[in-house]
Amino acid sequence: MSAPTSGTTPVIDLRNVHVVHRLRTGKLFRPDRIRAVDGVDFTVHRGEVVGIVGESGCGKSTLARVMVGLQPPTSGMVLFNGAELGSHRHARKQLGRSVSVVFQDPATALNPRMVVRDQLLDPLNVHGIGSHAERLAKVKELLHLVGLPQSALDVLPRQISGGQRQRVAIARALVLDPDIIVADEPTSALDVSVRAQVLNLLADLKSTLGLGLVFISHDINTVRYVSDRIAVMLAGRIIETGPAQEIFDNPREAYTRKLLGATPSLL
């Protein structure tokens, strides 16, 4: 596997990561532990788009949470920019700046009672970045970048469409100039008609900002056109990974062929 950026320190570097979820029910004859992530090695460099595909329940979201520092691994190592994440607040704050996340449902990322301007100003205020005028200029620039009109500054999340809300969530993920955005099924909750637009926006951001993107989907055809590299996940493991073109032209694993053979969805 040769990423174009190999040789440089990856922004995210997972080594033999395991995550076991414990269930509180613990019924007799029913497993009370789930191996959601089962020995994953994975790196992401600035400037590359990596697609992670696999069917529902295979551990993609759990892996995404590890990648953004929200889920501590049960075992294994997680390195950010070459260093293990300390538990103290400063380290987490730094990570929050370098890796950000976009979830499937933009509602989870946005405060329903805050107008868009304040949603976007908030991370800048928390991190004490720039003067008030500079913060506002940054917010306006981001709105433009994600294709929203300046009039969106004064609206609440519920006053705009799902696609527009996801654009706001993407703008919010971009506020602190991250190296990498981890997008977990970012188009799955949207109307079919706007999925391609949001997908294209994410792909454009890669070229405009040179940022890295981890694009997670249950549908291999969704990640097909945006990913440089694809990792196929099955039951907590990455079973196949390689340049996107190679995965499509010459899949090694039967499971990958099965995913490729499934009916293409409308993105």
Ligand SMILES: Nc1ncnc2c1ncn2[C@@H]1O[C@H](COP(=O)(O)OP(=O)(O)O)[C@@H](O)[C@H]1O
């Ligand atoms: N917080 C949790 N507690 C217990 N089990 C969980 C938790 N999160 C996920 N799981 C289980 O872990 C497995 C992987 O889930 P998930 O990472 O959400 O997969 P995916 O995103 O691919 O659908 C599933 O069996 C799911 O039910």
Ligand SMILES: [Mg+2]
């Ligand atoms: Mg998921």
